[in-house]
Amino acid sequence: MRYAEAGYYLEIDLATGNIERVATDPKLMQLHLGGLGTSIKEHWDRVPPEVKAFDPENHLIFSTGLLNATPAFSANRSVVTFVSPQSGTLAYPMMGGFFAAELKYAGYDKVIFKNKSPNWVYLYINNDKVEIRDASHLQGRGAVETQELIRKELNLPKAQVAAIGLAGENRVFTASIEQSRSSASRLGGGAVMGDKKIKAIAVRGTKDIYLARPDEFMEQMKGVTDYIKYRWANPIKDVMTILSGIGSPQEMLHTDEKWHTENFAWGNARTRRRDFWTEEIDESWSKSQHAAVKRLISCFNCPTHCGALISHKDTPRYMAKCFGKLTYAMAAYVDDLDFSWKILQRATEYGVDSFSTPQILAFAVELYEAGILTDKDFAGCPSDKEGRFFWLLDRVVRREGIGDVLADGVYFAARKIGNGAEAFDHNTIKKHEQLPVKLGTLDPLYFLMYSTNEKISITQMEGQWPQSAFPTMEQREEFVRDWPQIPHEGFKQYVLDWELRGEKSIPYYPTPDMCSEIVDWMEMMHNIDDAVGMCCGMSSFCLKPPYHIHNYPKLISAATGMDLDEDGLKEIANRNRNLHRAYNNRKGIRRADEKPPQDHWKKRFPELEEELLSTYYKYKGWNEDGIPTREKLEELGLGYVANDLEMRGILKNGEN
């Protein structure tokens, strides 16, 4: 009997219509856990680096995590992996909701799609019954609408459906995959799904998922539950409201957006409006949000409620995630939050990433105002800010006119438009739109996380480490007093010594060595979360979360039956991280790619940035170009990866 995992993959060949249920080797779990870990391994084995996003050989893998469908609170993430049309690297957007648990209860750990379907289809899974079904009647339908239509068509109200909207159908590079109250958004998974002509996947499952040592598991869960209750009763002091609790930032709950609106940049990541949050805005936004949020809702088996059912005036209902509430309004310079609820609905039905897409629209407006795009490009576009954004969104999603160019994202659009447009591409890293965060001076931790992680966005890379120094020693002592989540006690001293100004302040403190340790810790936690399917809001993304490096090994051991200690778990996370790194090195990623745009910080420190990169690479066991050394790879049982990198000339023979 298999524990925690179902033990089977579903392999779908879209070209031939062949469907296979394939038993997996239990050793895969021992080496890579599951979720992102085993998915990276599958891509490494199956998809050579020559394969591009829209080649039939690109694989699209929907994966559950190791702890999905167990009683572990908040383990509900589905990981979607593919070669991204935007970055060209192995992308892994994730979604919460209910899909992963249902897939596991149907008896599968992953659904692996290869090749392309000649016609629009959706995949129907009901336990052992698996069918590729015609979806021609769903073409052009919205991503939320499609989920409802399929549930009705199957007469399965409990089926979970992941679907794309028009953006995915038209291979827009920022197309998302929508499901329930969540979506897999970053780096164009919807476009790859659309390229393969998969409109949706519907799944219903009523099978058992087993635990190896249930008593031990429930004992650990009792600890987790007690801690959740404790944290609810004791929010962290001296940090901004959205960081004080657990779960993803509770932006559907909190209406106070002073920090985001005044510290993130508006428009095309250009302007900080430091006096934006007035009493009038507070009142108007609070009123708008309270009227629109019908109910706060959660994902599968999660006691928090980071999402909301939105019912705004005549706008059809939909479910909103956290940050989209701000991104469109801020990008469009619209000060009325009602605009957000309206455009988010349309964007959700289209199925587009609400981080990247507003940036693209703002970029287009900026080019128009600079005379690089002309009246001809904007023919028929309303002149008001709101109307302009709706018009641009429609064009992008339909790939009409200038929208066809913009649909490939800021990086590619700027190069296609030319005529100086490249200078307006100032907020992408590795060809990917980042959060509009432009700061005064270099933040060394942020620099490393932003530049080097395979997630290619800080969005979910920060986490258990405070975002800035605490002003007073009392506050620092209070913060470190109760902090069992840290890997070792030394981290407490780093916080205690960290000053707002002076020698021990940003950018020189934390030092490059400390930064490497901290970033490595964050990466490790994210890698574990992404392998077990945990929402990072309850772990890696969150200050003092319920899941951490000390209770994870016990929980995973009790669930799976394998005896795993902290060192063992760290080794697996490291193995997955290095395999992913090597995969992206094969796709061309090098040191030169690992830098934020020139204007990202007003004051740059080129020498320090180089020192940070070199120190971090060394700490990770990578060479000066950011490629894992043979020694490191062999230490992790990845000798075959070193051979491959050497064979391709990416690692020089004998280099360490």
Added chain:
Amino acid sequence: MAKIKKKIRTITVNADKCNGCRTCEVMCSAFHAVPPYSSNNPGRSRIQIITDRLGDIWLPVFAGEYTEAECMGRNKYIIDGKEYRECDSCRASCPARDLFKEPDSGLPLKCDMCDGEDEPICVKWCLVDALSYEEREEEVEEEKPNMTQMEIGLEQFAKKHGLQTVIDTVTRMAKKG
């Protein structure tokens, strides 16, 4: 019929507090696994969340008595602007739907209030307080003894295979020891 005093044990549902997470379903199925918590499967849960997400309906319903026939009612009700079907609040396992039935055998499931526990497991693990446990004494009419779960199961087999076949099978099993 004579009146008797009966201890009523029930779960009170506050649907407005439900965040739709289905933890109650997971924990119920896990608790009733043999041995407890060794497996998880909301399909086996004796509490189910009836959902119409866009309609703002998340309604936890725990399993009541098995009914042999489906009812004639199919009405819709509007409560607080939300549209509920008659089935939404029905606690029965009936031939018309697959709720509250063992997914593999099709046998009906009934909430047993997690007998022996301080409070039902679904209540204990519902951290948003959508469920609460209540015990009270009420005067009720004396009921006929309930059929046990085994009786219900055997009755299903008798319907499917004939009573004599079931008797023969049980006799044969008894002889085998």
